[in-house]
Amino acid sequence: xxxxxxxxxxxxxxxxxxxLAASLGTTEPLAAAQASPAEAQAPNLLASPKAAEVADAAxxxxxxxxxxxxxxAQIELTPKLAARWTNFPGGSxxxxxxxxxxxxxxxxxxxxxxxxxxxxxxxxxxYQEVRAADDAFxxxxxxxxxxxxxxxxxxxxxxxxxxxxxxxxxxxxPGGGFNFGSENYMIAFLGKPSKTTPWILQLGGHHLAINIxxxxxxxxxxxxxxxxxxxxxxxDQGKTHEPLAPMTSALxxxxxxxxxxxxxxxxLDARFNDVYVGPGRDGKFPSKSEGVSVSELSDASKDFxxxxxxxxxxxxxxxxxxxxxxxxxLDKVKVSYSGxxxxxxxxxxxxxxxxxxWIEFATQGSDHVHTIWRDRLTDYGxxxxx
Numbered sequence: 001x002x003x004x005x006x007x008x009x010x011x012x013x014x015x016x017x018x019x020l021a022a023s024l025g026t027t028e029p030l031a032a033a034q035a036s037p038a039e040a041q042a043p044n045l046l047a048s049p050k051a052a053e054v055a056d057a058a059x060x061x062x063x064x065x066x067x068x069x070x071x072x073a074q075i076e077l078t079p080k081l082a083a084r085w086t087n088f089p090g091g092s093x094x095x096x097x098x099x100x101x102x103x104x105x106x107x108x109x110x111x112x113x114x115x116x117x118x119x120x121x122x123x124x125x126x127y128q129e130v131r132a133a134d135d136a137f138x139x140x141x142x143x144x145x146x147x148x149x150x151x152x153x154x155x156x157x158x159x160x161x162x163x164x165x166x167x168x169x170x171x172x173x174p175g176g177g178f179n180f181g182s183e184n185y186m187i188a189f190l191g192k193p194s195k196t197t198p199w200i201l202q203l204g205g206h207h208l209a210i211n212i213x214x215x216x217x218x219x220x221x222x223x224x225x226x227x228x229x230x231x232x233x234x235x236d237q238g239k240t241h242e243p244l245a246p247m248t249s250a251l252x253x254x255x256x257x258x259x260x261x262x263x264x265x266x267x268l269d270a271r272f273n274d275v276y277v278g279p280g281r282d283g284k285f286p287s288k289s290e291g292v293s294v295s296e297l298s299d300a301s302k303d304f305x306x307x308x309x310x311x312x313x314x315x316x317x318x319x320x321x322x323x324x325x326x327x328x329x330l331d332k333v334k335v336s337y338s339g340x341x342x343x344x345x346x347x348x349x350x351x352x353x354x355x356x357x358w359i360e361f362a363t364q365g366s367d368h369v370h371t372i373w374r375d376r377l378t379d380y381g382x383x384x385x386x
Contacts, residue, residue, distance in 0.1 A: 043377040046321045048219035054118045054201065055214065058193035061110040065098070073098040077191030079384040082200055085209035086279045087225055087370055089179040095204040097188030111187050118201055118212055123315030129243035130207050130226060131182035136233045136241075138180035180206055198383055207370075209279065212316075213381030220378040221316035225278070229368040244369055246311035248343060251350045251361055254304035255341035258292070262301075265292040268338040272349040275360040275372045282379065283386030289353050291336025305335065308352060312359055312373035322375070326357040333357065343369075 062070055075081055075096060086094045100108055116124045185205030193199055196216055203210040209225035228243040235241065242248075258266060268290060277285055294305055309326050313319040326333070332355050339348035348363040358374040379386075 043382055045213075045215060045218035045220055045378060045381060046318045046325075048214060048217060048318060050117050050120070050317045051214045051217050051219055052195050054114060054212075055193045055195050057110070057114040057117050058189060058201065061107070061114055061187075062189070062193070064104075064107045064110055069098050069102070073187065074189045074192065077199060077383070079380075079386070081190055082211065082380050082384065083280065083282050083386075085202065085204050085211065085225070087207070087209065087227060087274070089184075089206045091179060091184065091186070095186060095188075095209070096190070096202055097186035097204060099184060099186055101183035114187065114201065115203055118203075118317075119210070119315060120317040120319070122319075123317075126226065126243055126315055127203065127208065127210070129241055130228055131185055131205065132235070132241065133228050133230060133233060133243055134184075134206050135181050136235070137229055198381065200380065200383075211380060213378075213383060215381055215383075218381075219318070220375065220381040221313075221318055221322070222373055222375045222379050223282070224312065224315065224373045225275075225371070226312075226315070226373075227368075227370040229364070231367050231369055244371065246314075247308065247361060247371060248369070250304055250308035250311055252341065252343055254301060254308060254335065255337055255343075255350065257298065257301040257304055262292045262297065263341070265296075266336050268336050268349075268351075271338050271347050272360075272362055273347060274364070275362045275370050276351075277358060277360065277374060278370075278372055285358065285376065286353075289334050291334035291351065291353065293331070294333045294335060295331035297335075302330065305330065305333065305352065309357060309359065312371070322357075326354060329355045329357075339363070 062074060065073060072092075081096060084094070084096050088094075091099065100111065103111065115127055119127055182205075185203070185208065188202040188204070189199060190202065191197065191199030193201075194214075198213065198215045201210070201212045201214070203212075207225075207227035207229065209223065211221075211223050213220040226244070231244060231248070232240065232242045255263070255266075294302060297305070306323070306327060310319070310323050313322040313326070316322065334353050335351070336353070337348075337350045339345065342348065343350065343361070343363055344366060346363060346365045350359075350361040352359040356376050358372075358376055360370075360372050362370045364370055
């Protein structure tokens with residue numbers, strides 16, 4: 001086995017945000033410059049049962065906005081703007097749309113109606129739970145639990161602080177601040193919401209990047225970045241919340257069900273501090289699929305793979321159709337991981353890699369997880385090629 005290599009990718013919890021931007025060279029997505037209109041023979045898109053209802057809700061929301069707000073919320077449908085999302089804090093400098101904090105109560109209600117229709121019951125519940133976790137983090141309920149390091153003022157200039165790095169927990173990622181919390185999530189429309197022509201709904205914020213593509217009665221639900229910090233927390237009424245519980249449980253069950261030989265085959269040499277095909281890396285999948293083939297696994301392990309995939313696809317009204325596609329190719333899927341199967345510490349990582357499905361789960365720390373679901377064939381509705 002080769003000496004492990006540590007792969008570090010735009011990790012919000014490990015570097016000051018200004019330094020992150022400097023290391024990337026720009027806040028613009030890296031992949032955008034390589035994007036071009038997709039070829040005519042695009043893969044067939046899945047039926048989108050809520051497409052017309054979402055378009056109506058979007059038009060109703062836009063009608064509540066001022067001219068200035070509409071100019072921010074509704075923008076062009078271009079590859080550069082579609083790829084403009086991130087998995088670290090910040091606002092209009094790193095993602096599209098209008099902030100909830102800039103909306104009136106009736107406008108927020110109209111925006112949330114769009115999210116509820118577009119995501120379905122399961123997806124909207126997770127959307128709200130992730131935003132609530134961000135509120136908890138902003139209020140100081142997040143962090144690294146007992147013995148958490150003290151917060152200190154972050155190094156860096158005004159640009160870094162504007163991106164949400166006014167305070168930095170030494171060794172523990174950014175602490176609560178102005179760019180954390182549910183009001184700092186955003187909504188954007190790339191293209192004009194329509195029942196016939198293509199457009200994308202983006203719902204974004206610190207730990208969410210939802211990109212839903214619509215074209216008539218069809219569409220796509222990826223790329224879908226969902227994360228949480230803290231991963232488990234209690235609200236003021238003492239209720240326990242765990243936004244990513246279905247994902248975490250299924251993947252832990254999967255890794256725990258592998259035989260020693262299968263676990264060895266699934267173990268990656270590289271270590272990952274974040275998702276690999278994350279923001280700014282559209283289309284940059286590894287050239288070689290690694291890990292243990294699902295075809296070699298027991299029925300119990302295969303069930304865990306199905307449950308894991310369903311945990312992400314279930315956040316879309318198209319989830320059942322996605323799951324049907326992915327299960328049809330299940331024997332061609334590979335599972336891999338690095339770090340510990342407990343998925344409890346920084347660097348613990350899992351990947352599900354198939355002909356279409358791509359899922360990553362990256363542990364940022366004991367209470368901080370990043371994940372992503374992509375469809376290799378229909379990210380952004382295959383509107384662009386990267």
